[in-house]
Amino acid sequence: MHEGTIAREIIRTAREEAKKAGMKKIARVKVVIGEMHAVVDEALRFLFDIMKEEEGLGEAVLEIEKKPVEVKCKICGEKFHPEDPVFVCPSCGSIETQLITGDEMYIESLEGEK
Numbered sequence: 001m002h003e004g005t006i007a008r009e010i011i012r013t014a015r016e017e018a019k020k021a022g023m024k025k026i027a028r029v030k031v032v033i034g035e036m037h038a039v040v041d042e043a044l045r046f047l048f049d050i051m052k053e054e055e056g057l058g059e060a061v062l063e064i065e066k067k068p069v070e071v072k073c074k075i076c077g078e079k080f081h082p083e084d085p086v087f088v089c090p091s092c093g094s095i096e097t098q099l100i101t102g103d104e105m106y107i108e109s110l111e112g113e114k
């Protein structure tokens, strides 16, 4: 239950942040998730909706922004979006690559009532 763990973590973090900000009610949670995490949006949203009831966040809407995986070749500097889990530079064939984006997982913003 990959998405279940993530949904729980989002709710836990959102509640902490809301408390810090003095929010009584959370209306919207926007998360940024890199494609590396292979999250299925529908599954995450579904589980979030179930868990938010238990956690007293009944009104909260989950907004998901995906970040594509982008990799940079350490040899020739080529930037590319790999199709496979093994990153091979399409320009020079090197496997010495560095991940630029795609492993993000954080709450970007929180909207609610004080």
Ligand SMILES: [Zn+2]
Residues within 6 Å of the ligand: 073, 074, 075, 076, 077, 078, 089, 090, 091, 092, 093, 094
């Ligand atoms: Zn290269």
